[in-house]
Structures are given as C-alpha cells and as structure tokens.
Amino acid sequence: MKRGASRTDTLSRVAAAAVGGYALSATAAVGLALVLPVPRADAVLTGTMLSFIVYVCAVLWVFSAASATRAWTGLVLSAALLWAGLLAFGYRTP
Amino acid sequence: MRQGGFRQSMAWLHTWSGLIVGWLLFAIFLTGTVSFYRAEISRWMQPELAQMTPSDDAATVALSRLRAIAPDARRWLVDLPDDRDPVAHLYVWRDAGRTPAFQREALDTATGEPVVARATYGGDFLFYFHFDLNMPSVWGRLIVGAAAIIMLVAIVSGVITHRRIFRDFFTFRPGKASHRSWLDAHNLLAVTALPFHLMITYTGLITLMFLYMPWGRDIAYQGDRQAFLAEASLATTIPPAANVSAPLAPIGPVLAETARRWDGAAPGRIDVYRPGDANALIELTSSDAAQIAFHRRKIVFDGTTGEVIRTTDSTRWATETQGVLYGLHIGRFADPFVRFLYVLSSLAGTAMIATGLVLWVVKRHPKRDERAKPGIGQRLVENLNVGAIVGLPIAIAAFFWANRLLAIEVDRRADLEAGCFFLAWLLAIAHPMLRPTGRAWTEQLTVAALMYGMLPVLNAATTGGHLGATLRRGDWVLAGFDLAVLAIGLALAWTAWHVGRRRHAPRRHLASSRR
Numbered sequence: 068m069k070r071g072a073s074r075t076d077t078l079s080r081v082a083a084a085a086v087g088g089y090a091l092s093a094t095a096a097v098g099l100a101l102v103l104p105v106p107r108a109d110a111v112l113t114g115t116m117l118s119f120i121v122y123v124c125a126v127l128w129v130f131s132a133a134s135a136t137r138a139w140t141g142l143v144l145s146a147a148l149l150w151a152g153l154l155a156f157g158y159r160t161p
Numbered sequence: 162m163r164q165g166g167f168r169q170s171m172a173w174l175h176t177w178s179g180l181i182v183g184w185l186l187f188a189i190f191l192t193g194t195v196s197f198y199r200a201e202i203s204r205w206m207q208p209e210l211a212q213m214t215p216s217d218d219a220a221t222v223a224l225s226r227l228r229a230i231a232p233d234a235r236r237w238l239v240d241l242p243d244d245r246d247p248v249a250h251l252y253v254w255r256d257a258g259r260t261p262a263f264q265r266e267a268l269d270t271a272t273g274e275p276v277v278a279r280a281t282y283g284g285d286f287l288f289y290f291h292f293d294l295n296m297p298s299v300w301g302r303l304i305v306g307a308a309a310i311i312m313l314v315a316i317v318s319g320v321i322t323h324r325r326i327f328r329d330f331f332t333f334r335p336g337k338a339s340h341r342s343w344l345d346a347h348n349l350l351a352v353t354a355l356p357f358h359l360m361i362t363y364t365g366l367i368t369l370m371f372l373y374m375p376w377g378r379d380i381a382y383q384g385d386r387q388a389f390l391a392e393a394s395l396a397t398t399i400p401p402a403a404n405v406s407a408p409l410a411p412i413g414p415v416l417a418e419t420a421r422r423w424d425g426a427a428p429g430r431i432d433v434y435r436p437g438d439a440n441a442l443i444e445l446t447s448s449d450a451a452q453i454a455f456h457r458r459k460i461v462f463d464g465t466t467g468e469v470i471r472t473t474d475s476t477r478w479a480t481e482t483q484g485v486l487y488g489l490h491i492g493r494f495a496d497p498f499v500r501f502l503y504v505l506s507s508l509a510g511t512a513m514i515a516t517g518l519v520l521w522v523v524k525r526h527p528k529r530d531e532r533a534k535p536g537i538g539q540r541l542v543e544n545l546n547v548g549a550i551v552g553l554p555i556a557i558a559a560f561f562w563a564n565r566l567l568a569i570e571v572d573r574r575a576d577l578e579a580g581c582f583f584l585a586w587l588l589a590i591a592h593p594m595l596r597p598t599g600r601a602w603t604e605q606l607t608v609a610a611l612m613y614g615m616l617p618v619l620n621a622a623t624t625g626g627h628l629g630a631t632l633r634r635g636d637w638v639l640a641g642f643d644l645a646v647l648a649i650g651l652a653l654a655w656t657a658w659h660v661g662r663r664r665h666a667p668r669r670h671l672a673s674s675r676r
Contacts, residue, residue, distance in 0.1 A: 092374070093374060093376045096374050096376050096377035097376050097377050097380050097381075099377065100377035100378070100380065100381040101380070101381060105479070106392070106477075107381055107382070107392065108389060108392040108393035108394075108477065108479065108480070109393075109477055109478065109479035109480075110377075110381065110479075111377045111378045111381050111382070111389065111393070112393060112479035112480060112482070112483050113479050113482075114377040115370050115371065115374050115377045115378065116367060116370065116482070116483060116486070118374050118377070119310065119313070119363065119366050119367075119370070119373075119374070120363075122310055123310065123313045123314055123317060126174075126310075126314045127171070127174070127314065127317060127318065130170055130171075130173070130174045130318075131167050131170045131171065131174075
C-alpha cells in the first residue's frame with residue numbers, strides 16, 4: 068500500500084484480505100487435514116492451528132503487493148497450487 | 162518493489178489495522194488481563210464466603226448433594242474446591258424431556274448446603290465479556306476473533322515497520338517532542354513483551370479455533386463432530402442409558418486409585434455420566450494447576466464396579482499441542498508469581514494498544530498553527546480514546562460499586578450489576594463529546610481515581626472485611642483486592658494530576674524540540 072492509493076484499490080485489498088485471506092486459510096486447513104500422513108484427528112488439529120498463520124501471511128501479502136489485482140492473483144494462485152498439490156500427492160477420502 | 166516500498170506499506174497497514182479495532186482490542190485486553198484474577202474477583206464480590214473452609218471430603222459431600230437434587234441426570238459435573246476458590250461448583254445436565262435441562266449450584270462442602278451469598282456474575286462477567294462482548298449467540302465471539310486476526314496483522318506489520326528494534330529497546334525520550342515520547346513508550350511496551358503479545362493473541366484464536374475454522378474438521382469427518390472429539394481424545398462420549406438402575410460405586414476407593422496413579426495429586430473435577438444407571442461412568446480430571454495444558458489428565462472408571470476403564474495419560478501429540486496453546490492463554494497453571502508476570506505482560510499489551518491510539522492523534526495534531534481546529538475524524542478518535550482508555554476502567558469500577566451498593570434481595574440483581582457497568586461506560590463515552598478534550602481526560606481520570614481509591618473504604622463500610630481485618634487474618638485474596646484497587650486509584654490520581662499540569666502549560670513540549 069502506498070499513501071494516496073485510490074479508494075477502489077484500497078477497498079479491493081480490504082476485501083481480498085478479509086474474504087480471500089479467509090478462503091485461502093480455510094483451503095489450507097482442509098488440505099492439511101486431508102493430506103498430512105498422520106492419523107486423521109491429528110491432521111485436523113494441525114491444519115486448523117496452522118491456518119491462522121496462513122491467514123496472517125495472506126493479509127500481509129495483500130497489502131504489500133504492487134496492486135489490488137496482483138494481490139488477488141497471488142491469493143487465487145496459492146489456493147490453486149494447494150489443490151493441485153492435494154490432487155498430485157493423493158489425499159485421504161473423507 | 163514499487164514506490165513506497167515494503168516497509169512503508171507495512172507502516173500503513175499497522176496504522177490502519179490498529180486504529181479500526183484499537184478500542185475493541187483495548188477492551189478485550191483489559192478485561193482479559195483482569196480475568197487472570199477471575200476467581201479472586203468472584204470471591205471479593207461475594208463477601209459472604211470470606212470465612213468458608215471446604216470439607217476434607219468435598220467429593221463425597223458434593224456427590225451426595227447431587228444424588229439428592231438430580232437423581233435423574235444424564236451427567237453430573239463437580240468442580241472441587243481449591244486454593245483459589247473454596248466453593249464446590251455443581252453442574253447437572255438432563256436428557257431431552259426432563260427439566261430443567263441444565264442446572265448449577267454453588268455448594269459449601271463444610272455444611273453440605275448451597276452457598277448463601279448475594280447474586281452476582283462476579284469475575285465471570287468480565288471473563289465472558291473478554292471473548293463474548295455480552296452479545297447473544299456467537300456474534301461477540303466472531304467479532305473478537307476478527308479483532309484477534311487483525312491484532313496479529315498489526316503486531317507483525319508493526320515489527321516489520323520498526324527497523325531499529327534492539328536499539329529502540331533502550332530509547333526513551335520523555336522530555337522530547339510529545340509524539341516522540343509517545344512513540345518510544347509504544348515501542349517499549351511492544352518490544353519488552355513482544356513474545357507475550359504474539360503468544361496471547363495467537364493462543365486466543367486457538368481457544369475458539371473450531372468456531373472460526375471448522376472446515377478441516379467438518380470435511381475430514383463429514384460433519385460428525387462427536388467422532389472427531391472421541392478420536393482426538395477431546396471428550397468422553399456419554400454412554401446410552403441401560404435403563405437398569407444400579408447404585409454408584411463409592412467415591413473413596415476411586416479417589417484412592419486416582420491418587421495412586423497420579424503420585425498423590427488430587428483431581429480437580431469429577432464427572433459422572435448416567436448416574437444411577439448400570440452404564441454409569443465416573444471420570445476424574447486432574448486440577449488446572451497440575452500442568453500447563455488445558456486438556457488435563459483423565460481416568461475413566463466404571464460407575465458401578467469402580468474398575469478403571471481407561472486413562473488418557475498418553476495424550477496424542479496434536480491434542481497435547483492444542484491443549485498447551487489453550488492452557489498458555491488462560492494461564493490457570495500459573496502460581497501466584499507467574500500469574501503476576503502474566504498480568505504485568507498483559508497490562509503492557511493493554512498499554513501498548515492505548516499508547517498506539519493516543520499516538521495516532523498526537524501525530525496528526527495541527528503542527529505549526531496551534532489555533533487550527535482538529536478535523537472531525539480526529540475529534541472522534543480522541544473522544545473515543547477517552548471513552549475507552551479511561552471509560553472502561555470507570556465501568557469496571559462501577560460494576561464493583563454496584564456489587565456493594567445494590568440491595569441484596571433486589572430482583573435480577575446480577576443483571577443490574579452488569580447494567581451499571583454498561584451505563585457507566587455509555588456515560589464515559591458520551592462525556593468527552595460535551596467537553597474540551599484535555600479537560601475530558603483529567604475529569605474522567607479524577608473520577609476513576611476516586612472510584613478505585615475509595616473502593617476499600619466502601620468495602621469496609623458495607624462488609625466486615627476491611628483491610629485491618631483481612632490483613633490481620635492473612636486473607637490475601639480479599640486484602641490483595643483492596644490493596645490492588647488502592648494502588649490503581651493512586652496511579653490514576655497521579656496520571657490525572659500529570660495530565661492536568663500539562664494542559665496548563667500548553668504545547669511547550671510540542672514547540673520546543675520538534676525536529
């Protein structure tokens with residue numbers, strides 16, 4: 068973010084941080100719960116505990132990206148990468 | 162990187178994320194700090210309990226009381242008396258169709274009778290406000306969760322912004338331009354207790370993590386929460402009723418077996434599932450003080466034979482990790498000294514938020530032209546600062562005053578106490594809008610100083626437990642409360658005097674040494 072950034076840019080970033088950041092961290096929580104090679108309950112707990120750290124990192128990324136569009140792109144790419152990894156390495160069927 | 166750079170975008174993020182939730186965070190931090198003394202506050206608020214000594218056989222007394230009042234329960238829970246709380250707390254749950262579905266009672270185990278004391282929420286009121294904001298359903302908890310994430314963002318972006326973190330550790334420039342000294346104070350409070358601030362905010366999220374982030378559990382277990390709790394050894398599944406009545410095994414041998422397995426440590430809690438039924442289970446849980454982790458050691462006994470069924474001595478690593486994070490947040494393991502360190506660090510966090518809010522205003526003060534009027538946004542922030550930073554302490558004091566002044570037999574007494582808290586807070590938020598800001602600070606600080614400083618006097622006038630008596634008999638809970646509010650009152654009085662003096666020597670400190 069820089070001083071005097073346009074209002075739409077700021078609003079878009081706030082939305083990306085709140086909604087996009089949450090969606091990405093939820094994806095991480097689910098992904099880890101399904102993919103970690105430990106018993107299911109441990110995987111759920113680990114994934115959920117780590118998801119809040121993912122959330123904070125996502126918000127920092129959103130506000131440091133060059134533009135709101137970049138910020139959104141980064142979030143979507145990371146989520147896509149998570150799912151791709153999940154599919155590639157196989158996961159526990161619920 | 163683009164123009165402005167990474168550090169500058171983090172500075173922007175720190176300023177605005179801190180501002181939008183600053184007042185809420187201040188309230189969450191202050192009520193959370195106070196909640197480390199929740200049991201002590203509850204005792205002060207029920208002076209009738211002052212002389213209570215629990216029975217040596219509290220478990221037997223509690224269970225026979227439960228047998229008398231709730232033979233038809235699905236579950237009994239007894240929180241046994243301990244060093245901090247002389248009362249046994251009984252809880253009862255019944256199956257659908259039986260009433261009341263939930264019942265609670267505070268029991269004096271020396272007499273076997275329910276505690277007779279004034280109706281109050283005691284320390285629980287501030288404790289629940291800390292994560293619930295007194296709102297219905299889960300709204301308060303969701304708002305507090307969002308504030309906690311934003312707090313984490315503010316902390317991390319603050320650390321990134323603050324490049325000279327170690328050098329500034331030793332920097333304090335009290336006489337300098339006022340925004341410099343406020344900045345130094347903010348940095349000092351942040352840096353000295355930084356690991357605590359990070360820990361307490363993150364672990365706060367962990368306490369309610371499945372409310373905020375249920376997706377991993379719900380998808381991996383396809384919505385079967387009971388299955389998850391059982392598999393993670395987080396909860397004992399309540400057995401179905403056999404509908405064959407059978408007497409409950411005597412608790413004496415069960416306690417003896419527990420003491421043998423736990424090297425003499427006594428349990429803090431007893432659960433009985435399906436009491437009086439052939440399928441009954443008795444579950445003993447170690448006391449809060451016995452370990453850091455919130456998930457405590459458990460032994461499950463057959464409720465009719467008294468045989469051990471299972472123990473949870475070897476908890477799973479992930480469950481244990483979550484339990485330790487949870488336990489670190491609530492600090493119930495802490496002895497009086499560690500508890501005091503908790504409170505000091507937590508006060509530093511509260512003061513860090515307050516100085517941050519003040520800094521926002523001071524930095525934007527009309528610099529060159531002292532007659533220029535501050536904008537409406539700045540006025541609003543400054544007014545809310547007074548209403549939060551001094552107003553909330555006033556509201557807490559009003560809660561204590563109401564506890565002593567409201568008639569004992571008045572209807573809905575506990576709710577009235579809470580009402581006094583909110584009324585006092587509303588007045589404190591409204592007051593700065595009608596007064597010049599500088600004067601609003603001194604006036605509220607003076608009121609707060611009087612309300613805290615006079616509390617021991619009020620206590621002496623309304624109960625027999627004045628400082629002379631409590632100190633003589635070594636009752637450190639009651640004496641400690643009186644001494645603590647007295648110290649808070651003196652600190653507030655000093656602050657009021659200091660702020661008032663600065664107001665009468667206006668702006669010298671701003672004009673003389675600005676760089």
